[in-house]
Amino acid sequence: MIVDLNLAKQYLQVDADDDDDLITLLISASESYITNATGKTFDSSCALAQLTALKIISVNYSNRNNVLPGRNVLIPNFIQGDIFKLKYYEVGVKNDNEVQNTV
Template sequence: MLITLKETKEYLRVDGDEDDSLIESLINASEEYLKNATGKTFNSTNPLARLFCLVLVVDWYENRGLTAGKVGDKIRPVIDSMLAQLNYCYPEERVE
């Protein structure tokens, strides 16, 4: 797991545990999105991969009624830039 529920909730500024299940689902989806988009598996020591997942989770969480799992238009350029860097600048990192 690249990012934890605790750090994601801190990044989102979410208190309480009512949305924990949703946030965990978004974390898993963001990591799968990254893997599918790059064809690589990153570990939790890669700061750009971690930030990518956090940004994606925040966008999906805050815009869940509007985008239904799609990346929002405002962060699309940021996500695209991060994906390009993760795809071409980092070798694959595997955690067994």
């Protein structure tokens, strides 16, 4: 699991438990989206995957009342950029300033 319910609620700034089922569904959908778009499975040790999942959850949660039946929320370009990075993410490869997280 990339993101748990508590982290998602903290990111969304949601204190009440009323939307827990919806947020849990959005967590699952964001993880499926990342896996399908990259062909890879990530967990919470990959900070970029975690942040990308949180962004997807936020976009879908914020637009939950504006989506027509049968239509999906479009994923913004800034998230597509993160997906592209994750697609070519390699475990343990050093970039200029850091060692990437392991998957």
